[in-house]
Amino acid sequence: MRHITRTLLGFTALVVSLQSFADSKDPNLDLIHARQGEMELRSYFLGPLVAMAKGDTPYNAETAASFSKSLQLLNGLDMDRAWSPGTANDKYEGKTKALPKIWNTYPEIGKYGEKYEAAVDALAGSAGNGLNELRANLGDVGKACKACHDDFTAKK
């Protein structure tokens, strides 16, 4: 019995490692991970700004300035390759929420991106100047995130 268990465990480990090997063999999965990672960073910087705006945490000018500028810095990354055609959720179901519409209607999504970047620029230039300034400019950023997700990502 112990022997069988060990064999089974060994087999499971082999299957798991073969799977991750297969994953790393498909470069499109690396692209998907990269763009999702950049999106995670957007959340990472946006979250504390939202908490301050809502009054859940005290306003801190230094954090407000540096986190909003960090969001702005992300927009300077060259992420184009991470959005290569052929990487939508029709082909990579369960791996990505990116809808084929991103590519089918291209460059429509670019307008959403431009709106988002303009909102982040306004935020980065003002969030460190006081809670009211943060509040005044954060809404447009949140709306821009949501608008793009509503129109270009799968709901689940």
Ligand code: HEC
């Ligand atoms: C111009 C379009 C666009 C804008 C603007 C945008 N996103 Fe996204 N976001 C996407 C797309 C498309 C995906 C799906 C990516 C995928 O699964 O491959 C996504 C996915 C995500 C994810 C999930 C990442 C994961 O690990 O699966 C998070 C979190 C996220 N976005 C946060 C944000 C935040 C926060 C903002 C605003 C500060 C934002 N996004 C602005 C298009 C956008």
